[in-house]
Amino acid sequence: MSDNLLSVKDLSIAYTVPGVDIVAVSRATFDVPKGSIVGLVGESGCGKTTMARAFTRIISDNAKITGGSMMFDGQDLVSLPEKAMNALRWRDIAFVPQSAMNSLDPVYRVEYQLNEVLRGRGGMNRAQARARAVELFEMVGIEANRLRDFPHQFSGGMRQRVAIALALALNPKLIVADEPVTALDVIVQRQILDQMRDLQRELGISIIMVTHDISVVAYICDRTVVMYAGEVVEDCDTATLLSEPLHPYTMGLKNAFPDIASAGSGTLTPISGAPPDLASPPSGCRFAARCPFATDHCRAVSPQLEILAPGHSVACHRAHEAPQLREQAAQPQTWGELV
Numbered sequence: 001m002s003d004n005l006l007s008v009k010d011l012s013i014a015y016t017v018p019g020v021d022i023v024a025v026s027r028a029t030f031d032v033p034k035g036s037i038v039g040l041v042g043e044s045g046c047g048k049t050t051m052a053r054a055f056t057r058i059i060s061d062n063a064k065i066t067g068g069s070m071m072f073d074g075q076d077l078v079s080l081p082e083k084a085m086n087a088l089r090w091r092d093i094a095f096v097p098q099s100a101m102n103s104l105d106p107v108y109r110v111e112y113q114l115n116e117v118l119r120g121r122g123g124m125n126r127a128q129a130r131a132r133a134v135e136l137f138e139m140v141g142i143e144a145n146r147l148r149d150f151p152h153q154f155s156g157g158m159r160q161r162v163a164i165a166l167a168l169a170l171n172p173k174l175i176v177a178d179e180p181v182t183a184l185d186v187i188v189q190r191q192i193l194d195q196m197r198d199l200q201r202e203l204g205i206s207i208i209m210v211t212h213d214i215s216v217v218a219y220i221c222d223r224t225v226v227m228y229a230g231e232v233v234e235d236c237d238t239a240t241l242l243s244e245p246l247h248p249y250t251m252g253l254k255n256a257f258p259d260i261a262s263a264g265s266g267t268l269t270p271i272s273g274a275p276p277d278l279a280s281p282p283s284g285c286r287f288a289a290r291c292p293f294a295t296d297h298c299r300a301v302s303p304q305l306e307i308l309a310p311g312h313s314v315a316c317h318r319a320h321e322a323p324q325l326r327e328q329a330a331q332p333q334t335w336g337e338l339v
């Protein structure tokens with residue numbers, strides 16, 4: 001029996017827009033161990049949301065999974081018939097979308113929206129649904145008398161808690177949360193992340209946490225998958241990833257974000273430049289144009305994701321030189337304008 005709840009292997013997802021194919025996710029490979037929080041981190045546009053949505057198979061009409069597998073509890077979500085996939089949604093895999101306002105309809109009271117899931121999908125009767133709604137609100141720290149409120153009557157942080165309550169409604173095994181704390185101030189972020197961690201431990205569920213902010217993964221994730229331009233470039237337990245990153249992009253991300261636990265002190269060094277256009281990515285390493293350590297070989301040949309140490313994969317030709325590169329990466333001048 002595998003210790004992984006989800007195993008993603010060589011997953012590719014492409015969007016078709018007139019005249020071009022945008023490969024938003026390219027041969028992504030990583031595992032989500034049972035009972036763990038796994039972060040998917042990378043800059044905007046690197047394919048995190050596309051991949052996160054693929055786990056529920058609710059993707060845009062112009063998107064297509066073009067290869068690979070997603071083994072969830074013994075079933076491949078890529079090839080699962082739609083009826084079986086639909087049965088898994090909410091019950092086994094629940095999604096918390098990027099903005100809680102997107103998941104809450106402003107014209108309906110929150111209890112009505114919980115009922116849609118509890119009664120509509122969970123088959124509960126009125127009394128069972130009411131009891132479960134009260135329980136869910138207690139779990140996320142909101143008083144039950146607020147169930148009759150409309151979404152606009154809640155603060156941003158509370159709306160996010162409601163979205164988490166909705167995701168927990170039918171006791172899923174996996175919650176996929178897309179930037180669940182991004183729009184919130186750092187104190188509320190910390191409260192919500194603490195609560196997600198407590199609930200995850202209490203219920204033994206797994207969470208995939210999608211974020212552009214490495215301080216969020218540092219705060220809450222057991223493992224972290226770093227994505228760049230549609231590819232997984234590093235995958236490791238979070239403590240090792242932060243203390244001994246092997247990929248220059250991970251080293252750069254670490255310098256670019258404040259520490260959530262210290263509420264943002266210290267100097268930040270951004271990675272200059274922008275990710276490549278996914279409609280025509282470069283043939284070598286996709287990060288080469290922004291990497292202070294790139295060589296001609298990096299620009300010419302795409303590095304494969306390889307296991308360099310137990311549980312630590314990286315896609316970088318210079319990963320074996322990481323200790324020296326880390327020292328240089330810690331200097332802000334290393335990340336000055338690249339030509």
Ligand SMILES: Nc1ncnc2c1ncn2[C@@H]1O[C@H](COP(=O)(O)OP(=O)(O)OP(=O)(O)O)[C@@H](O)[C@H]1O
Binds near residue numbers: 048051
């Ligand atoms: N419906 C769509 N049609 C065409 N291209 C799309 C569509 N949705 C996303 N893309 C493209 O796919 C790529 C990956 O986008 P995606 O939203 O998955 O990235 P992301 O890392 O989640 O970024 P963000 O945090 O900004 O949402 C981007 O180049 C984006 O422009």
